[in-house]
Amino acid sequence: MDRSRRIVLKGAGATGALAAALAAGLLRPGVAAAAWNKAAFDAKTTADAMKALGYAGAVESKDIQIRAPEIAENGAVVPIDITSNIPGTTSISVFIEKNPFPYTGTFDVSQGALPFVHLRAKIGESSPVRVVVTAGGKHFTAAKEVKVTIGGCGG
Amino acid sequence: MNRREFLEVLAAGAAAGLALDAPEAHAQGDADALYRFPKFGNVALLHFTDCHAQLLPVYFREPSVNIGVGAAAGRPPHLVGEHLLKAFGIKPGTREAHAFTFLAFERAARTYGKVGGFAHLATLVKRLRADRPGALLLDGGDTWQGSGLALWTKGADMIAACRLLGVDVMTGHWEFTYGEKRVKAAVESELGQIEFVAQNVKTADFGDPVFKPAATRTVNGVPVAIIGQAFPYTPIANPRHFIPDWTMGIQEEALQKHVEAARAGGAQVVVLLSHNGMDVDLKLASRVRGIDAILGGHTHDGVPQPTIVKNAGGQTLVTNAGSNTKFLGVLDLDVQGGKVADFRYRLLPVFANLLPADPEMDALVKRLRAPHEAKLGEKLATTEGLLYRRGNFNGTFDQLILDAMLEVKGAEIAFSPGFRWGTTILPGGAITLEHVLDQTAITYPQCTLSDLTGERIKEVLEDVCDNLFNPDPYLQQGGDMVRVGGLTFACAPAAKIGSRISDLRLRGKPLDPGRTYKVAGWAPVAEGAQGEPIWEVVVRYLKDRKTIAPRKLNLPRLEGVAGNPGLA
Numbered sequence: 001m002d003r004s005r006r007i008v009l010k011g012a013g014a015t016g017a018l019a020a021a022l023a024a025g026l027l028r029p030g031v032a033a034a035a036w037n038k039a040a041f042d043a044k045t046t047a048d049a050m051k052a053l054g055y056a057g058a059v060e061s062k063d064i065q066i067r068a069p070e071i072a073e074n075g076a077v078v079p080i081d082i083t084s085n086i087p088g089t090t091s092i093s094v095f096i097e098k099n100p101f102p103y104t105g106t107f108d109v110s111q112g113a114l115p116f117v118h119l120r121a122k123i124g125e126s127s128p129v130r131v132v133v134t135a136g137g138k139h140f141t142a143a144k145e146v147k148v149t150i151g152g153c154g155g
Numbered sequence: 156m157n158r159r160e161f162l163e164v165l166a167a168g169a170a171a172g173l174a175l176d177a178p179e180a181h182a183q184g185d186a187d188a189l190y191r192f193p194k195f196g197n198v199a200l201l202h203f204t205d206c207h208a209q210l211l212p213v214y215f216r217e218p219s220v221n222i223g224v225g226a227a228a229g230r231p232p233h234l235v236g237e238h239l240l241k242a243f244g245i246k247p248g249t250r251e252a253h254a255f256t257f258l259a260f261e262r263a264a265r266t267y268g269k270v271g272g273f274a275h276l277a278t279l280v281k282r283l284r285a286d287r288p289g290a291l292l293l294d295g296g297d298t299w300q301g302s303g304l305a306l307w308t309k310g311a312d313m314i315a316a317c318r319l320l321g322v323d324v325m326t327g328h329w330e331f332t333y334g335e336k337r338v339k340a341a342v343e344s345e346l347g348q349i350e351f352v353a354q355n356v357k358t359a360d361f362g363d364p365v366f367k368p369a370a371t372r373t374v375n376g377v378p379v380a381i382i383g384q385a386f387p388y389t390p391i392a393n394p395r396h397f398i399p400d401w402t403m404g405i406q407e408e409a410l411q412k413h414v415e416a417a418r419a420g421g422a423q424v425v426v427l428l429s430h431n432g433m434d435v436d437l438k439l440a441s442r443v444r445g446i447d448a449i450l451g452g453h454t455h456d457g458v459p460q461p462t463i464v465k466n467a468g469g470q471t472l473v474t475n476a477g478s479n480t481k482f483l484g485v486l487d488l489d490v491q492g493g494k495v496a497d498f499r500y501r502l503l504p505v506f507a508n509l510l511p512a513d514p515e516m517d518a519l520v521k522r523l524r525a526p527h528e529a530k531l532g533e534k535l536a537t538t539e540g541l542l543y544r545r546g547n548f549n550g551t552f553d554q555l556i557l558d559a560m561l562e563v564k565g566a567e568i569a570f571s572p573g574f575r576w577g578t579t580i581l582p583g584g585a586i587t588l589e590h591v592l593d594q595t596a597i598t599y600p601q602c603t604l605s606d607l608t609g610e611r612i613k614e615v616l617e618d619v620c621d622n623l624f625n626p627d628p629y630l631q632q633g634g635d636m637v638r639v640g641g642l643t644f645a646c647a648p649a650a651k652i653g654s655r656i657s658d659l660r661l662r663g664k665p666l667d668p669g670r671t672y673k674v675a676g677w678a679p680v681a682e683g684a685q686g687e688p689i690w691e692v693v694v695r696y697l698k699d700r701k702t703i704a705p706r707k708l709n710l711p712r713l714e715g716v717a718g719n720p721g722l723a
Contacts, residue, residue: 069404070629073390079402126652147630150618151391151680 040103046095046130049103053093055132058139061086064131066144075148077120086135089115093134097143098127123148185250186509190279195499196489198374198424199290201283203276204452205478206294207301207329207576208313209593210520212269212507214579215479216543217457219257219723222716223434224649225626229720232433232456232475238720243459254481254504255457257723261541261581271480271505273316273520274512279483279505280320281513287487289374293381294322294349295452295476296430299341300329301576303592304527309333310341312523318347319519324370326353328386328430328453332598334397342366352383352428354413355406365401368413377424377490380417382410382446384429386453392622392632394599396682405435405629407443414445423493426450432633433475437464444468447495448486451475453633455545455575457482461500476502478576531589536697538586540705544577544594547623547721548646549638552577552594554706556677556689557640559696564604566675567661568612568642573619573635582705586697591690595677601686602677610668613656616644621652639709642666646711658712 043049050056067081082092092115094104099122107117115133123129128143223233234242236256245251253263254270284290294317299310310333317325325346330338342351354368369382387405390398410427417425427446429436432453440449445468448461457477464471476484482502489497524531544550553571560569577594580586607615615637622632636646645658659666666672677689697703716722 067408071388071391071404071632073395073402073404147625149391149622149632150615151395 041101043103044101046097046102049095050132053103053106053132055093055134055139055141058132058141061133061140061142064133064140064142066129066131066142068129068144068146071147071149072123075123075125078123078146079118079120080129081118082116082131084115084133084135086115086133086140088135089133091134092117093132094119094121095130095132096121096123096127097130098125099123102130182509185506189250189503189506189509190282192501194286195487196497198377198379198488198490199283199287200379200426200448200450200484200486200488201280201290201292202295202428202450202474202476202484202486203293203480203482204295204430204450204476205297205455205576206271206313206480207297207478208299208305208310208596209271209301209479209578210273210304210312210316210523212272212275213479213481213593214264214269214581215271215481216260216264216541216545216579217255217257218545218547220547220721221456222547222624222648222719222721224624224716227434227437227626227628231458231462232454233719233721235721236723245459250506251459251504254506255459260543260579264579264581267506268508270507272507272512273320273480274517275507275510276480276483276505277320277513277516278510279503283483283485284321291323291372291374291379291381292321293426293428293450294325295428295450296325296327296385297329297452297478297576298325298327300332301479301593301596303531303589303596304524306592306596306598307527308523309337311345314341314345314349315523316516316519317349319516322349323372324350324352324381324383324428326383326385326428326430327351328389329393329597331385331389331398331401332393334598335400352381353385354382354410355387355403356385357402357406359400359402362402369417371417371420371422374424378421379424379426380420380422381426381428382413382417384410384427384431386430386432386633387435388632392634392680394680394682397598405431405439407439410439411443411445414443418445423490424488424495429453432628432631433458433473434628434631435633436473436475437462438628440464440471440473441466443471446471447488448472448474448498450484450486452478457502459502461486472498472500474500474502479578480505531587531592533588534585535588535591535694536586536701536703538580538584538703539582540703541579541582542584542586542590542703542706543579545575546635547573548636548710549708550577551706551708552580553638554640554708555696555703556594556693557638557709558706559693560602560675560677560689561640563692563695564602564675566604566641566673568607568672568674569640570615570674570676571638571640572678573623573637575633575635586703588690588694591693591697595688595690595693597678599678599680599684600688600690601679601684602675602689602692603679603684603686604673604675606671607674608669608671609659609666612642612666612672612674613659613668616656616659617652620646620648620655624648624655625652636711639711641709643709644711645714647714647716649715656711
């Protein structure tokens with residue numbers, strides 16, 4: 001195990017991973033400065049948020065890989081890996097369907113970067129994690145269910 | 156009439172309700188019938204799991220309720236009593252029927268005696284190893300927890316016993332409840348020849364492996380890989396604060412890579428030593444390719460024969476080997492031309508009366524227990540009824556714990572976790588401190604009293620029930636339903652979360668979703684919970700009474716599962 005790597009990144013704080021990704025030029029800095037889509041962030045359903053983002057009618061795709069635990073160990077910070085295998089991917093958006101405000105955010109992917117993102121999201125109750133990938137101006141979607149439980153009582 | 160026919164007649168008589176004949180007269184015959192069988196093939200794997208720190212022989216009653224829903228309905232391990240006997244061709248009224256089922260438990264237990272115990276298990280292991288040079292002994296975990304002695308020594312007693320027993324490889328679950336530091340110290344410097352393997356335990360930050368994923372051994376010239384699978388939901392089912400830097404989960408993709416790496420490295424046999432629980436293992440076996448056998452535990456199912464699961468890579472055997480040192484699994488593999496050609500499997504019940512104690516192990520167990528013997532043996536009360544735990548919804552020992560909590564804590568409702576470990580006491584038997592600790596010895600024993608609304612109480616019941624009956628095994632946690640005192644309810648296992656639990660009543664009156672109730676519980680998973688250890692609550696209740704009348708089980712009214720063969 002690389003202890004120094006761990007210490008350096010811990011020192012960088014909670015946003016370390018994202019900051020590192022930005023510094024490496026994998027994500028366009030525009031992600032932070034992009035126009036705030038208030039309607040999308042305020043939407044109370046995934047359908048409304050997707051409409052506000054112009055994603056209505058996104059097509060189900062098997063080329064989006066979502067890795068998340070079957071059952072969350074801690075609903076406050078659920079690790080989620082997303083890989084898009086769709087050529088020409090330009091953005092990856094995440095929605096936690098059962099959260100009060102499902103839209104979590106969008107990662108813009110600069111040309112040539114691998115369309116892979118890792119994030120930690122709060123998931124209040126068992127919910128599908130829905131992903132929308134934009135590629136060549138078209139929208140594709142996939143979802144994976146994450147269970148959130150009170151815990152205890154195992155075996 | 157030869158001996159076998161004679162035994163069959165005897166068995167038929169017993170099934171018809173006749174008294175069992177004096178068993179000692181047939182002990183040698185029974186021992187031969189059970190333990191003398193021809194060796195097969197060239198690679199032997201011996202497997203025990205979930206011994207829960209039981210060093211001495213015990214009584215252990217198998218469940219009369221173990222319901223399977225969805226695809227699991229009516230298939231192993233969700234068969235109880237006569238359904239199980241029928242499925243596996245076991246004659247009623249026999250020793251084996253007693254080992255695998257709850258049927259006529261008290262009478263059969265008095266006839267056939269206690270099961271397990273490390274000294275008796277050691278004798279069996281030595282005999283099998285004498286026939287099968289190079290046989291590996293695999294321990295599926297839940298070894299360092301389940302007794303007062305193990306709690307007080309933080310598992311050191313069990314580590315000593317397993318080293319002497321000759322365990323080669325182990326994985327874990329309850330081991331982790333001693334905390335990261337204790338587990339690491341044990342694995343790094345105390346386990347001797349035992350390799351601790353777990354491919355699915357990673358650091359929470361970078362996903363680095365915490366343990367070796369696999370062990371490799373050569374048996375009679377055949378390279379064998381044993382991949383470890385710890386209980387994937389330890390950080391959820393048990394307190395996460397004991398292992399804050401570790402993350403688990405099933406991790407199928409990582410497992411597939413380890414299987415492929417083992418094959419690429421020359422392994423001709425790949426085995427998963429699993430603490431997933433049998434339902435999870437059955438699903439996993441259908442999805443991961445290249446595993447010859449999953450030797451499973453966690454759900455404490457004593458399943459006489461493996462389930463053969465077909466998958467894209469061929470087939471995988473899935474076993475589950477019971478608990479409390481009651482059974483030893485023997486998987487004989489015939490490996491020809493670099494792969495498994497055939498197999499034989501037996502799940503041997505360990506009858507203490509049929510296997511003399513191994514002197515060396517016996518001496519070690521006595522030495523380990525000696526400093527604590529007087530304390531453990533303190534007699535607290537006598538029970539008039541059978542006390543046991545296993546079953547989906549309640550057991551008489553859990554009812555006793557619930558009754559104690561209601562009275563001692565002055566609660567309206569009590570919750571006791573659906574653990575599957577815990578031994579059995581026959582009617583008329585003394586209840587000692589050791590027995591109480593067999594049911595309660597954990598590192599988070601606090602008994603708490605909380606104010607919960609009726610709405611919250613229903614949510615808790617729904618949540619736990621889904622962890623037991625979700626039709627997707629990957630969303631189950633392998634425990635039983637929380638035991639409930641004071642409150643009556645109906646339960647529909649095959650329904651969906653949110654609609655399984657209904658008709659909640661306290662003293663006949665419907666539970667008010669908006670009202671607050673005093674609820675006692677124990678084993679809190681949250682950090683910082685305060686309360687006296689549950690065993691002190693139970694001890695006080697027992698000492699106040701001296702004689703414990705048979706318990707009246709508080710069971711939910713079940714809906715929609717009539718005729719389910721997981722229900723006696």
